[in-house]
Amino acid sequence: MTKASDTPRIKPYDGPSGGYGSVKSVAEILTREGVLLEGGEALLHQNKPGGYMCVSCAWAKPAKPHPLEICENGVKATAWEITGKKVDPEFFQAHTLTELEDWLDYRLEEAGRLTQPMRWNPQTDKYEPVAWEAAFEEIGRELKALSADPDQVVFYASGRASLETSYMYQLLARAYGTNNLPDSSNMCHESTSVALPQSIGVSVGTVTLQDFEQADLILYVGHNPGTSSPRILHQLQEAVKRGATVIGFNPLRERGLERFKNPQSPREMVVQQETQIASAIHQVRNGGDIAALTGICKALIAADDEAIARGEAHGTDRPDLLAKTENDAGFSMEAAAASAANRRVLDHDFIAEHTAGFVEFAEYCRRADWGEIEQVSGLTRAALQEVAHRYATADRVMAIYGMGLTQHVAGVENVQMLVNLLLLRGNIGKAGAGICAVRGHSNVQGQRTVGITEKPELAPLDQLKAMYGFEPPRHEGVTTVTACEKMISGEVKAFVALGGNFVRAAPDLPRVEAAWRRLRLSVAIATKLNRSHVVHGEVAYLLPCLGRIEIDEQATGPQIVSMESSLAHFHGSVGRVRPASPHLRSEPAIVAAIAKAALPPNPLIPWDAWVADYSRVRTAIEETWPATFKGLNEKMMQPGGLTRPLAARERKWNTRSGKANFITPTQMFAGRPESLGEAGVLQLLTLRSNDQFNTTVYGYHDRFRGVKGTRLVVFMNAADIADLGLAADMFVDLETVIEDGVSRTVQGLRIVPYDIPKGCIGAYYPETNPLVPLGHHDKQAHTPAYKAVPVRVTRAERQSPARAG
Numbered sequence: 076m077t078k079a080s081d082t083p084r085i086k087p088y089d090g091p092s093g094g095y096g097s098v099k100s101v102a103e104i105l106t107r108e109g110v111l112l113e114g115g116e117a118l119l120h121q122n123k124p125g126g127y128m129c130v131s132c133a134w135a136k137p138a139k140p141h142p143l144e145i146c147e148n149g150v151k152a153t154a155w156e157i158t159g160k161k162v163d164p165e166f167f168q169a170h171t172l173t174e175l176e177d178w179l180d181y182r183l184e185e186a187g188r189l190t191q192p193m194r195w196n197p198q199t200d201k202y203e204p205v206a207w208e209a210a211f212e213e214i215g216r217e218l219k220a221l222s223a224d225p226d227q228v229v230f231y232a233s234g235r236a237s238l239e240t241s242y243m244y245q246l247l248a249r250a251y252g253t254n255n256l257p258d259s260s261n262m263c264h265e266s267t268s269v270a271l272p273q274s275i276g277v278s279v280g281t282v283t284l285q286d287f288e289q290a291d292l293i294l295y296v297g298h299n300p301g302t303s304s305p306r307i308l309h310q311l312q313e314a315v316k317r318g319a320t321v322i323g324f325n326p327l328r329e330r331g332l333e334r335f336k337n338p339q340s341p342r343e344m345v346v347q348q349e350t351q352i353a354s355a356i357h358q359v360r361n362g363g364d365i366a367a368l369t370g371i372c373k374a375l376i377a378a379d380d381e382a383i384a385r386g387e388a389h390g391t392d393r394p395d396l397l398a399k400t401e402n403d404a405g406f407s408m409e410a411a412a413a414s415a416a417n418r419r420v421l422d423h424d425f426i427a428e429h430t431a432g433f434v435e436f437a438e439y440c441r442r443a444d445w446g447e448i449e450q451v452s453g454l455t456r457a458a459l460q461e462v463a464h465r466y467a468t469a470d471r472v473m474a475i476y477g478m479g480l481t482q483h484v485a486g487v488e489n490v491q492m493l494v495n496l497l498l499l500r501g502n503i504g505k506a507g508a509g510i511c512a513v514r515g516h517s518n519v520q521g522q523r524t525v526g527i528t529e530k531p532e533l534a535p536l537d538q539l540k541a542m543y544g545f546e547p548p549r550h551e552g553v554t555t556v557t558a559c560e561k562m563i564s565g566e567v568k569a570f571v572a573l574g575g576n577f578v579r580a581a582p583d584l585p586r587v588e589a590a591w592r593r594l595r596l597s598v599a600i601a602t603k604l605n606r607s608h609v610v611h612g613e614v615a616y617l618l619p620c621l622g623r624i625e626i627d628e629q630a631t632g633p634q635i636v637s638m639e640s641s642l643a644h645f646h647g648s649v650g651r652v653r654p655a656s657p658h659l660r661s662e663p664a665i666v667a668a669i670a671k672a673a674l675p676p677n678p679l680i681p682w683d684a685w686v687a688d689y690s691r692v693r694t695a696i697e698e699t700w701p702a703t704f705k706g707l708n709e710k711m712m713q714p715g716g717l718t719r720p721l722a723a724r725e726r727k728w729n730t731r732s733g734k735a736n737f738i739t740p741t742q743m744f745a746g747r748p749e750s751l752g753e754a755g756v757l758q759l760l761t762l763r764s765n766d767q768f769n770t771t772v773y774g775y776h777d778r779f780r781g782v783k784g785t786r787l788v789v790f791m792n793a794a795d796i797a798d799l800g801l802a803a804d805m806f807v808d809l810e811t812v813i814e815d816g817v818s819r820t821v822q823g824l825r826i827v828p829y830d831i832p833k834g835c836i837g838a839y840y841p842e843t844n845p846l847v848p849l850g851h852h853d854k855q856a857h858t859p860a861y862k863a864v865p866v867r868v869t870r871a872e873r874q875s876p877a878r879a880g
């Protein structure tokens with residue numbers, strides 16, 4: 076097992092994703108966490124009907140699962156949760172919180188599972204055991220004291236808790252009187268939740284697993300499949316073997332996009348067979364996707380314009396008819412033969428019947444300047460024309476994306492640009508095509524679906540009022556960013572966290588942490604210790620809960636919970652292993668107890684009955700959203716789960732125009748336009764290693780990128796290293812170049828020369844979060860712009876102080 080070390084090893088990795096490296100890594104973590112047997116048994120049931128749903132990513136759970144529907148990172152997440160190690164009262168007795176502040180993220184979580192409710196004692200500066208009932212009584216009292224202005228309290232959720240818990244949690248917040256329900260989604264796919272409703276009238280992706288079986292071309296943009304949702308590699312591998320083409324857009328040649336060896340296939344393992352996934356990875360500059368996509372659309376529109384000018388109808392199902400040319404398109408149809416076919420480069424029938432905004436969008440593309448496109452995207456005109464050519468000759472195209480698109484100043488426009496490209500040839504609402512937002516946390520999409528949202532228009536407030544007889548608040552609540560701002564200004568005084576590690580995940584760490592310490596009340600419902608617990612409010616509670624893999628026994632017997640996958644299916648999940656401690660309570664039980672302590676009695680909300688039998692919560696969910704959840708209790712345990720109906724899949728567009736909208740972007744660079752090309756300024760993208768889940772650091776080995784023993788590195792292009800007079804292995808400081816009166820630096824990162832476009836650098840999240848200003852976020856969605864922070868790199872006086880690593 077790799078820990079932080081004094082002699083880190085940087086050595087390029089040339090193996091595939093999956094393969095023996097993955098098997099080895101899996102055995103290591105099961106052994107280290109002391110759960111080789113129990114963990115091994117549990118894993119047979121992961122992501123399968125009747126089993127539990129993985130606590131790592133949200134990727135789809137197939138109706139016909141593989142023998143083991145798991146991946147290296149899913150196993151790490153499982154082992155991490157069911158670990159034999161404990162953070163019990165003796166642990167806290169041995170350490171003051173001031174002392175724990177010096178511990179690395181890795182060490183805090185690695186210490187083990189929380190076992191008992193704890194309250195911070197200011198006299199001893201330690202968390203000390205407290206009885207559950209006493210904890211709820213005091214938390215209730217504190218919340219009541221703030222209830223004259225309920226917006227002083229924030230109810231955060233981190234994306235993992237079940238549909239049942241999440242439904243109860245949003246009801247608690249709204250019955251308390253606030254829509255302050257930010258979610259990790261605010262830092263993640265909020266750009267999607269804002270972009271897609273405007274474009275196609277749904278808030279989630281449209282692709283299904285069946286679509287993978289029919290797609291001809293898969294565009295893979297700004298997502299790291301080998302680390303972030305490795306099970307998707309099975310679908311990609313199967314598609315490629317069937318003859319589909321995958322084209323990647325990523326500043327980094329992420330290994331999972333390049334090649335994959337299925338660790339579950341004895342044949343592939345024995346004969347050392349691996350599959351090349353992407354036929355090309357275009358190393359777009361970070362923030363360069365609008366430009367790249369504009370170039371592709373420009374080439375397509377030019378080819379189409381030309382066809383129209385010649386008065387011909389052109390067939391695109393005849394790639395042999397597409398000849399290369401030197402004009403804007405880079406290709407055109409050969410006139411004589413093409414007249415036999417009846418479609419053009421663009422699907423004009425679809426555009427006419429189903430879309431709005433095409434004329435303006437096409438004009439924007441025609442006017443766009445190739446010089447600017449090339450400069451901002453870092454890709455050549457020829458490369459983009461080549462992609463356009465592939466796109467025009469593919470019948471069914473799907474586009475898959477992740478944080479590389481959403482976490483930008485123009486993250487919403489990034490997503491909408493990808494949709495624009497799909498709309499040009501009717502690639503939404505047909506088999507084998509569509510848009511696929513790969514979500515992060517295992518139930519982050521579902522939490523939004525059951526009402527965890529700060530936006531009142533997205534919650535069924537009238538329905539809640541009718542069902543529960545209270546007047547829900549109608550004004551907007553805080554997002555992650557505005558929650559931080561209001562903590563800093565002192566308007567927010569209490570923070571209840573349903574999971575997560577808010578201060579570490581949010582931007583502007585030092586400022587947010589300082590504000591966090593001034594909170595009157597901090598309550599964490601959590602499984603493991605992290606920095607957001609060690610730093611705390613004046614009154615601070617740690618409420619340890621069951622994890623999803625554990626058996627959840629309530630008055631009517633063992634309970635099942637449910638969640639929504641990235642592909643909009645609802646699945647049941649059954650705990651399999653003994654709880655880490657007999658003192659743990661379930662998340663629904665904790666939420667209900669806080670509600671009962673903080674709210675005036677309301678006989679219409681049956682908190683106790685819900686805790687006794689979670690199927691009754693599901694019935695309430697179904698009653699709240701009948702169209703979405705019809706049959707939840709009956710269907711969630713079926714193979715494939717309950718499919719959520721999505722209008723866009725049927726080409727019904729629930730947008731204001733009643734059509735799918737082409738939305739013309741307002742900027743070419745998705746980051747801060749004024750920072751592009753500024754002398755000495757590089758664009759920092761913050762990344763996950765293959766050995767972490769968000770702020771949870773499993774270890775210090777980013778196998779695919781060849782970095783071992785440290786996380787304090789910066790990936791740089793050789794030309795940038797030379798231009799700045801630096802060299803490999805030197806230590807540098809990064810300083811943010813955004814003038815807002817705050818100075819932001821991270822010191823002592825080791826230079827790793829890397830295949831990354833010139834002008835772009837990469838470094839790990841959360842170590843570099845102090846560099847991200849709170850105000851640096853998407854214009855519409857407020858998603859922090861973690862993927863393009865303008866920074867300067869200078870030679871460091873010394874290596875980074877240990878704590879940050």
Ligand SMILES: Nc1nc2c(c(=O)[nH]1)N[C@H]1C(S)=C(S)[C@@H](COP(=O)(O)OP(=O)(O)OC[C@H]3O[C@@H](n4cnc5c(=O)[nH]c(N)nc54)[C@H](O)[C@@H]3O)O[C@H]1N2
Pocket residue numbers: 131132148263296297298299300302303304324325326327329359360361362363364476477478479480514515516760761762763765767768769770862
């Ligand atoms: N093992 C593991 N699994 C996870 C997580 C984890 O931390 N570890 N986190 C979970 C969560 S909450 C989420 S949201 C997802 C995150 O999964 P991803 O979306 O894969 O997130 P990141 O690792 O941040 O990396 C995004 C990718 O975008 C690329 N990129 C960066 N900037 C740009 C850009 O401007 N344009 C393009 N085209 N690409 C860019 C990066 O090189 C990287 O490959 O994964 C989930 N699953």
Ligand SMILES: Nc1nc2c(c(=O)[nH]1)N[C@H]1C(S)=C(S)[C@@H](COP(=O)(O)OP(=O)(O)OC[C@H]3O[C@@H](n4cnc5c(=O)[nH]c(N)nc54)[C@H](O)[C@@H]3O)O[C@H]1N2
Pocket residue numbers: 184232233234235236259260262263264478482515516573574575576577579580581600601602603604605620621622623662761762763768769770771840841843844847861
């Ligand atoms: N610089 C930078 N910052 C980023 C990102 C980035 O790419 N770059 N990505 C952003 C993204 S996409 C996200 S989603 C956020 C993540 O932000 P969060 O969701 O707030 O953070 P996590 O690290 O996932 O939270 C980990 C903690 O969750 C708790 N936990 C784990 N399992 C359970 C459970 O079953 N129940 C409960 N109650 N608690 C549990 C444990 O205590 C653990 O320490 O970070 C964001 N921050």
Ligand SMILES: [Mo]
Pocket residue numbers: 259262263264514515516
């Ligand atoms: Mo996320």
